[in-house]
Amino acid sequence: xxxxxxxxxxxxxxxxxxxxxxxxxxxxxxxxxxxxxxxxxxxxxxxxxxxxxxxxxxxxxxxxxxxxxxxxxxxxxxxxxxxxxxxxxxxxxxxxxxxxxxxxxxxxxxxxxxxxxxxxxxxxxxxxxxxxxxxxxxxxxxxxxxxxxxxxxxxxxxxxxxxxxxxxxxxxxxxxxxxxxxxxxxxxxxxxxxxxxxxxxxxxxxxxxxxxxxxxxxxxxxxxxxxxxxxxxxxxxxxxxxxxxxxxxxxxxxxxxxxxxxxxxxxxxxxxxxxxxxxxxxxxxxxxxxxxxxxxxxxxxxxxxxxxxxxxxxxxxxxxxxxxxxxxxxxxxxxxxxxxxxxxxxxxxxxxxxxxxxxxxxxxxxxxxxxxxxxxxxxxxxxxxxxxxxxxxxxxxxxxxxxxxxxxxxxxxxxxxxxxxxxxxxxxxxxxxxxxxxxxxxxxxxxxxxxxxxxxxxxxxxxxxxxxxxxxxxxxxxxxxxxxxxxxxxxxxxxxxxxxxxxxxxxxxxxxxxxxxxxxxxxxxxxxxxxxxxxxxxxxxxxxxxxxxxxxxxxxxxxxxxxxx
Numbered sequence: 360x361x362x363x364x365x366x367x368x369x370x371x372x373x374x375x376x377x378x379x380x381x382x383x384x385x386x387x388x389x390x391x392x393x394x395x396x397x398x399x400x401x402x403x404x405x406x407x408x409x410x411x412x413x414x415x416x417x418x419x420x421x422x423x424x425x426x427x428x429x430x431x432x433x434x435x436x437x438x439x440x441x442x443x444x445x446x447x448x449x450x451x452x453x454x455x456x457x458x459x460x461x462x463x464x465x466x467x468x469x470x471x472x473x474x475x476x477x478x479x480x481x482x483x484x485x486x487x488x489x490x491x492x493x494x495x496x497x498x499x500x501x502x503x504x505x506x507x508x509x510x511x512x513x514x515x516x517x518x519x520x521x522x523x524x525x526x527x528x529x530x531x532x533x534x535x536x537x538x539x540x541x542x543x544x545x546x547x548x549x550x551x552x553x554x555x556x557x558x559x560x561x562x563x564x565x566x567x568x569x570x571x572x573x574x575x576x577x578x579x580x581x582x583x584x585x586x587x588x589x590x591x592x593x594x595x596x597x598x599x600x601x602x603x604x605x606x607x608x609x610x611x612x613x614x615x616x617x618x619x620x621x622x623x624x625x626x627x628x629x630x631x632x633x634x635x636x637x638x639x640x641x642x643x644x645x646x647x648x649x650x651x652x653x654x655x656x657x658x659x660x661x662x663x664x665x666x667x668x669x670x671x672x673x674x675x676x677x678x679x680x681x682x683x684x685x686x687x688x689x690x691x692x693x694x695x696x697x698x699x700x701x702x703x704x705x706x707x708x709x710x711x712x713x714x715x716x717x718x719x720x721x722x723x724x725x726x727x728x729x730x731x732x733x734x735x736x737x738x739x740x741x742x743x744x745x746x747x748x749x750x751x752x753x754x755x756x757x758x759x760x761x762x763x764x765x766x767x768x769x770x771x772x773x774x775x776x777x778x779x780x781x782x783x784x785x786x787x788x789x790x791x792x793x794x795x796x797x798x799x800x801x802x803x804x805x806x807x808x809x810x811x812x813x814x815x816x817x818x819x820x821x822x823x824x825x826x827x828x829x830x831x832x833x834x835x836x837x838x839x840x841x842x843x844x845x846x847x848x849x850x851x852x853x854x855x856x857x858x859x860x861x862x863x864x865x866x867x868x869x870x871x872x873x874x875x876x877x878x879x880x881x882x883x884x885x886x887x888x889x890x891x892x893x894x895x896x897x898x899x900x901x902x903x904x905x906x907x908x909x910x911x912x913x914x915x916x917x918x919x920x921x922x923x924x
Contacts, residue, residue, distance in 0.1 A: 396469030404463040415450035486536035489852035493891035498905040500890040504916040508533045532856030546842025553836040564825035582611030606659040608636040615814035667817035679804040682709040691773045697743035703727040705762040723762045728755030752794045760785040848895030
């Protein structure tokens, strides 16, 4: 007994099972894809994206101010931790915002690609033939004119300049099909593809962009070089930025100029800076630039903005052995209207004064208090009445002890660590008010002098490779939207036939039949002209538009009789 060889098309049970799974999954996947790539879904996702961005404007974000986020969580100890778990403090990099963003991108691509293909096909297609009964169209007109079919058809076609038109010769006569308004769909597609490009440009900016803020002392301050994130006071990097490819440049601030109204309202801010970039770094060449609000320095794809300003008080400490230490450090403006500021300056004793490190830490000085550009005293309480430095003064507490300079623990630039005071490692030795040039002597003979204040500016260095494209796509979105709203899709047909010929009375003979074989369709005489119009989009104004179009098409044609229906 012999066994027949297996048939070539026989499939194994495993293969048949896999094919069954694919068939079962194929239909739901197709349904899901069609739902995702519909225009309605894209609009819903766009609305969800706008709603999802609202928490980013209402809640503090870690990328902008991590301290405010921690403060918010501490003040709202129930809802704060939940918002933190759900990434509401990192909205634009959260998993749910990214999911909406990605789904919107996929939906737009899947929705617009078929529309673009169909639009290309419609652009290449010729206008459709005239309907059999033009009188059934919403807009219809008829007239009798003198001339041949060819001459009348040529005259009507000439008056349809700007329309895509085609002339056809049928058994019923000569037909002209014309259509315009193709730009409407084109503008619609441009709008949606521009929206898609805008999303891509924003994503590119988030991936490859960075933003750093740094405070620079004016009037001969040390300046800053932006070749590393360590040069900035705060730095926000894109997901693909590791900090090794920053554009190198150096900046120094020569001065800062501010003008105020008598009530303290700011009029203008400006700063004269010098900068180096490219070959100037090697040559040591400094180039001047006047930096103003909304007039950034643009160089190497980076933009340098003037973001804010304040004051950096200067103190000189003279130790008992005669050695001096002078420090100028920015203080934080607590009142943006009067620039009343707070801060702290930590001073380490000169080297060799206390050879024992533990003894040296016991004799560090900390000067903490308020700075007023234009002082106003209410008894011993200091405040500021004007933001310009007309009468600078400080109200300070002077501490001696361990300021935490070499503990390795991060500290605030503007306040002392309260734990050091609670642990008696810092002891207050003096509280006083000082005006510019005044000094105070401590119990060990140390003299602290307030020398005045120097303006500082907050500079922001931003790099966004997608910024130009965001502008381009935003403008093309507006252009596409404008075109899609203004342009209207219209179709008109004209049928020229001899008087008494076919196609004139509704319900007449079908094409291909002749009422009189002896009639020559091309001969001169009286011909009947039927005009029909159809609005492909909105009907508003189409009645008057069609009447004017009919008058234009029939203008200058001899009329033995003319009647509009």
